[in-house]
Amino acid sequence: MEKRITTPLTEETLRSLKAGENLVIDGVIYTGRDAAHKRLVETMDKGEPLPVDFTGQIIYYVGPCPAKPGHPIGSAGPTTSGRMDSYTPAMLNVGLKGMIGKGNRSAQVVEAIKEYGAVYLLAIGGAGALLAKCVKKAEVVAYEELGPEAIFRLEVENFPVVVGVDTEGNDIYVEGRKAYAR
Amino acid sequence: MVREIHVDRVKDVVRELSIKANYFLPQDVLKALNKAIETEESPVGKEVLGLIVQNAAIAAEDEMPICQDTGAAVIFLEVGQDIHFVGGSLVEAINQGVSEGYQDGYLRKSMTDDPFLRKNTGNNTPAIIHTDIVEGDQVYLVLAPKGGGSENMSAARGLTPADGMEGVKKFVVETVDRAGSNPCPPIVVGVGVGSTIEKAVLLSKKALIRPVGHPHPREHIAELEQSTLEAINNLGIGPQGLGGRTTALAVHIEPHSSHIASLIAAVNIQCHAARHAEATL
Numbered sequence: 001m002e003k004r005i006t007t008p009l010t011e012e013t014l015r016s017l018k019a020g021e022n023l024v025i026d027g028v029i030y031t032g033r034d035a036a037h038k039r040l041v042e043t044m045d046k047g048e049p050l051p052v053d054f055t056g057q058i059i060y061y062v063g064p065c066p067a068k069p070g071h072p073i074g075s076a077g078p079t080t081s082g083r084m085d086s087y088t089p090a091m092l093n094v095g096l097k098g099m100i101g102k103g104n105r106s107a108q109v110v111e112a113i114k115e116y117g118a119v120y121l122l123a124i125g126g127a128g129a130l131l132a133k134c135v136k137k138a139e140v141v142a143y144e145e146l147g148p149e150a151i152f153r154l155e156v157e158n159f160p161v162v163v164g165v166d167t168e169g170n171d172i173y174v175e176g177r178k179a180y181a182r
Numbered sequence: 183m184v185r186e187i188h189v190d191r192v193k194d195v196v197r198e199l200s201i202k203a204n205y206f207l208p209q210d211v212l213k214a215l216n217k218a219i220e221t222e223e224s225p226v227g228k229e230v231l232g233l234i235v236q237n238a239a240i241a242a243e244d245e246m247p248i249c250q251d252t253g254a255a256v257i258f259l260e261v262g263q264d265i266h267f268v269g270g271s272l273v274e275a276i277n278q279g280v281s282e283g284y285q286d287g288y289l290r291k292s293m294t295d296d297p298f299l300r301k302n303t304g305n306n307t308p309a310i311i312h313t314d315i316v317e318g319d320q321v322y323l324v325l326a327p328k329g330g331g332s333e334n335m336s337a338a339r340g341l342t343p344a345d346g347m348e349g350v351k352k353f354v355v356e357t358v359d360r361a362g363s364n365p366c367p368p369i370v371v372g373v374g375v376g377s378t379i380e381k382a383v384l385l386s387k388k389a390l391i392r393p394v395g396h397p398h399p400r401e402h403i404a405e406l407e408q409s410t411l412e413a414i415n416n417l418g419i420g421p422q423g424l425g426g427r428t429t430a431l432a433v434h435i436e437p438h439s440s441h442i443a444s445l446i447a448a449v450n451i452q453c454h455a456a457r458h459a460e461a462t463l
Contacts, residue, residue, distance in 0.1 A: 035300070065250045065290045074288050075241070075250040080331040080364050102422065103331075103364040124233055124422060125331065125366035126455045128250040129241040147302050148250075148290050162226075162424070173363055176425025180224055181418030 008056025009097040009119075017119050017163050019170035025121075025159040029058040029100070030141070033079055035149040037087040044090055051142035052151060054091065058098035058121070063148035064138070065128070073138040073154070075128030078102040081120070085109045092116040100161055104173050114169035121161040122172070134159040184266045185319040187463060189275035192267070192321070195461045196279025196309075199325040200255060201287035203459035204247045207238040210393040211370075211456045214431040218368060218421075227426025231368070234421070234454055249455045252289040253327030255280045255309040258391065262318035273311065281305035292330070312384065324391055326458040332369065335361035338383055338448035343440075347402070350375055350435075350447045351410045357449045358414050358430065363423020366453035368431045370394060371414065374448045376438030386450035389434035391458055398435055407433045431456075 005013055006027035017023070030052055032040070043050055061081050065074025081101030088099070089112040097118045102125035105113070113120055123131060137155040144150050165171050212235065219231045241248040257276060269275075284291055284306040293307060294300040310328075337357045341349045354373055361369075374385025397404035411433045420426020431454070440446075 063250060063290060063292070065247050065252060066288045068246065068288045074290070075247040075252075077250050079251065080334070082364060102366065104362050104423070122422070122424075124230060124237075126249045126453055127233055127237040129244065129246050129248060130233060130237040132246070133240070147304070148292070149302075173423050176224075176226070176420065176423070177418045178425070179418065180227075180420055180425045180427055182416040 007058055009058065010056070011117060014097060014117055014119060014167050017166050019163050019166045019172045019175065021163045023121070023161050023163065025058070025161060026157050027155070029060050029154050029156055030054070031062050031064070031152040031154060032059045033061050033063050033149055034083055035146050036143055036151050037084050037091070039143060041087045041090050044094065050094065055095035056097050058100060059091065059096055060154065061099065061101035064132070064152070067138070073132050073135045076132045076135060077128035078123040078125055081105060088112060092118055105165060110165055110169050110171055113165050114167065117167045119163060119167060120165035122164040123161050131159070183319070184264055186266050186268050187321060188269040189267050189272055190269055191463060192272060193275040193279040193282070195323060195463060196257070196276050196325065197283040197286070199323070199459040199461060200280055200283025200289065203325050203327050203457045204252045204287060204289055205245050206242050207248055207455065208458060210395065211431070211454070212238060214394045215368070215454065218428040218431060222421065222426055222428045224420055224424070224426035226424050227421040227428060230421040230424065231428065247289055248457065249329060250290055251292065251329035251331065252284065253329050253457070254293060255306060256326045256328045256387065257309050257311045258324040258326070258388065259311060259313045260316050260322040261313060262320045263315050264319035265321060276309050276311060277307040280307050280309045321463040322460070323463070324458055324460045326391060329453055329455065332365035332451045332453040335365040335451045336386070336449055338379055338446065341445040341447055343443070343445050345445060347406050349445070351406060351413060353447050354410050354433070354449050355413045355417070358451070359417055361451055362419055365451045366455070367419055367423060368421055368428045368454050370452040370456045371430050371433045372450040372452060373433065373435040374438070375435065375445065377440035377444035377446055379446055379448070381438055382446045382448040383450070385436040385438055386448040389436045390450060390452045390456065392434045394432045394456065400437070403435050403437055407435050
């Protein structure tokens, strides 16, 4: 039986997640990628309120395709997380507890994940059609003018992820490679 | 004899190829992915490859993009020298075709007007157009949507003639190693080798259009492709970087004549959604 998690993430749930573990997410997650992160951090720097309360929430690094009529969203797979690294400590500082993306995080981000007791989750890059099927509802909640880079509130069901970095700072990318390198 | 082609025909073809390339993964890529499922040793890697194939089937069935990054619209155009385009600007027609295809196909618009100001142009233009003038009276057009994640991991380097094939191999493997999980492995690796940087880079992208797994006709190049592929797969990065024996599906190397002083190599990394569609007018 696969483990299920939902937002807002509690400390107990977060601590139970281990790098390499398969999970499914049900409930609300928010999207955000390069341009939205830039704006969010600029807003924090000015001391102004954020458009979304990220306490205990998960952000999904994705810029979806437009929805066809009758569908909530178009293809929606993860983008490369490393580009958000410079913004991540600030996001964790305002209460963000989970991130979904693909690819390695910097040593500083892994350290920050440990410090704030958060997790980094991996979705399959390039599986945008498959992942879109797990999205039941999508609405723009901030920065609509950014188009695909706007912040969407997504309601997801059975959204599959693998724990990439857990609250202890264990990193699946480091462990996974060792076994198959020759 | 000069043959006239109305630019509206080019526009319509570009519109159609934009959608087709993004919905349907080419058969050669699917075949390579299915073969990798059989040979992959990592259970997680096998599972990931299975989901990638399943994703391509969903995209084809539901007529939706394989990946949300529907790319920059890279277009290779071979224009016969006996062609005369009529009815307006060829470049404008191509961009209009991209704009209509990305709009009508519900594809993501990913292009910004300026690398620093970064305002989205809203229609995925401009297309990135590479034109060759060739003999004859036909137009051959390949549209290859190129995602940002894998493109960002690409690189070029000036080597010396003494570095030779081993030097090129080492540079390619280093580039793939550094890219790690970022470019959505399993990848296809395009390599251009020559003596001016722009030629090497352009050939590295053109190498990605070659059907996956077709070796270069020159024997020493085909051998270099094979040994570089083995070295890459020994890195252990695996599908999605989660560990495994399938980091790359293929290495395609395109060599070019070189200046006596130079050996320049370029590596263009392509994610597993190795999309392209073609047409002849």
